Amino acid sequence: MNVIVSNSIRFVLLVLVQVLILNNLEVGAGIYPMLYPLFILLLPIEMATVTLMFVSFFFGLTIDAFSNTFGLHASAAVVFAFFRPLVFKLFAPRDGFEMGEMNAMNLLAVRWFIVSYIVLLFIHHTWFFIIEVFKWNEFLLILQKIILSVPISFGLSLLVRTAFMDKSKKER
Amino acid sequence: MRNLLAFFQRFRIFLVFVLLQIVALSTYVRYSEFARLQALSTISGINSSVMSVRNDVVKHFNLEETNKQLAWENAWLKQQLKLSNYQLKKGFVAIDDTLYNQQYKYIPATAINSTFDKRNNYMTIDIGSNHGIKRGWGVFSSKGVVGIVHTVGKRYSLVKTILSKNINIDVMLDKGGAFGLLKWDGENAKYVQISGISNDMRIKKWSTVSTKGGSGIFPRGIPVGKVVEKRFMEGRPLWDIHLLTAVDFRTVQQVYVVKNIHLDELEQLQDAIPADKEEEDL
Numbered sequence: 001m002n003v004i005v006s007n008s009i010r011f012v013l014l015v016l017v018q019v020l021i022l023n024n025l026e027v028g029a030g031i032y033p034m035l036y037p038l039f040i041l042l043l044p045i046e047m048a049t050v051t052l053m054f055v056s057f058f059f060g061l062t063i064d065a066f067s068n069t070f071g072l073h074a075s076a077a078v079v080f081a082f083f084r085p086l087v088f089k090l091f092a093p094r095d096g097f098e099m100g101e102m103n104a105m106n107l108l109a110v111r112w113f114i115v116s117y118i119v120l121l122f123i124h125h126t127w128f129f130i131i132e133v134f135k136w137n138e139f140l141l142i143l144q145k146i147i148l149s150v151p152i153s154f155g156l157s158l159l160v161r162t163a164f165m166d167k168s169k170k171e172r
Numbered sequence: 173m174r175n176l177l178a179f180f181q182r183f184r185i186f187l188v189f190v191l192l193q194i195v196a197l198s199t200y201v202r203y204s205e206f207a208r209l210q211a212l213s214t215i216s217g218i219n220s221s222v223m224s225v226r227n228d229v230v231k232h233f234n235l236e237e238t239n240k241q242l243a244w245e246n247a248w249l250k251q252q253l254k255l256s257n258y259q260l261k262k263g264f265v266a267i268d269d270t271l272y273n274q275q276y277k278y279i280p281a282t283a284i285n286s287t288f289d290k291r292n293n294y295m296t297i298d299i300g301s302n303h304g305i306k307r308g309w310g311v312f313s314s315k316g317v318v319g320i321v322h323t324v325g326k327r328y329s330l331v332k333t334i335l336s337k338n339i340n341i342d343v344m345l346d347k348g349g350a351f352g353l354l355k356w357d358g359e360n361a362k363y364v365q366i367s368g369i370s371n372d373m374r375i376k377k378w379s380t381v382s383t384k385g386g387s388g389i390f391p392r393g394i395p396v397g398k399v400v401e402k403r404f405m406e407g408r409p410l411w412d413i414h415l416l417t418a419v420d421f422r423t424v425q426q427v428y429v430v431k432n433i434h435l436d437e438l439e440q441l442q443d444a445i446p447a448d449k450e451e452e453d454l
Contacts, residue, residue, distance in 0.1 A: 019222075026288070049188075054188075054192070057192045069290075074192075133291050141358060
């Protein structure tokens with residue numbers, strides 16, 4: 001499948017899932033599952049950071065438009081995009097990674113992928129909740145939201161990734 | 173010049189990052205001042221139609237609860253009718269009332285989207301400036317206070333609900349009449365707080381709290397909630413009062429927007445109060 005087509009489909013589906021399902025979940029205890037960073041993570045790895053940030057910004061704005069947050073998601077998405085190449089570089093296998101390795105999904109690549117995603121999600125959620133609450137004397141609330149939401153977002157992403165997205169990779 | 177270009181080249185990624193953050197955060201912090209940015213919310217075109225479709229699906233899940241609420245309200249309204257009251261003195265019923273003038277008018281609306289788990293929560297309702305809605309008007313449901321109109325579009329408006337940081341609606345205890353301001357600490361959507369009631373007041377658990385009607389946004393006596401807990405505030409002679417909200421924000425669908433006919437007069441009067449600056453001069 002064409003890269004642009006597959007990413008566009010992912011764009012629409014992830015926005016709809018986030019806006020129509022996840023935004024309406026009431027889990028309690030400040031948990032807010034966010035699945036949409038998966039889209040930014042799965043954008044082509046050779047994409048330039050500036051382009052990546054603009055795409056993420058637009059993507060975040062789309063989610064903002066549906067959840068009345070006016071730029072909060074856009075800001076967090078840009079942070080995710082900004083740190084993506086840095087974190088990828090940090091956790092890359094010692095001999096570097098090749099462009100095609102992502103699709104092959106060998107064990108090493110999978111582990112590297114997961115560790116990077118956890119770190120990026122953590123950065124993204126931290127930024128998101130700090131900007132959302134924006135009060136240092138509610139630091140514990142921020143901390144609680146981050147610590148409880150990150151594992152849930154991560155688990156959800158992993159589930160969606162293995163359940164729905166791997167098949168298309170194999171077909172290719 | 174070449175150095176400058178080299179500088180931009182080198183920090184290009186970071187500069188774009190900063191630029192995008194400035195755009196995103198400035199809209200987040202001050203969106204209500206730019207009418208154009210309303211396009212980026214659920215009150216505009218395609219977004220509101222998507223949300224309406226969602227609401228068409230979701231509203232059926234709550235039909236039972238909504239029916240119960242409407243039936244409850246019908247019963248309450250019927251009690252107010254002259255028909256259900258015993259007439260003590262015949263011949264005194266005056267339809268053209270000269271003692272009571274209408275002050276508040278109510279416009280019914282349907283909530284098509286609402287949140288309750290963010291730090292500031294908003295509700296989208298399906299009426300807007302076409303129906304004469306203005307910013308700052310109160311919104312309540314049959315159970316109690318919901319919030320204040322925050323942004324008005326042509327056909328839809330956004331309501332800032334009482335589950336927000338600085339909502340500051342003036343409320344009072346029904347018994348005793350002590351008044352304070354409504355706050356929310358962001359922890360649980362079922363509980364809101366009141367600040368400003370001094371701790372020499374005696375407050376019973378489950379005593380009811382309603383609006384004071386001081387700022388002319390809400391009429392007096394719309395229920396807000398019931399006291400479930402009072403704590404001492406450290407270092408201040410005030411109660412930290414926790415209320416169970418009267419409105420369940422997970423199921424609220426039918427709301428009313430309050431129009432205060434006397435609001436202009438009230439504001440004119442209050443504008444005539446001299447500013448604090450002149451007091452300092454004295």
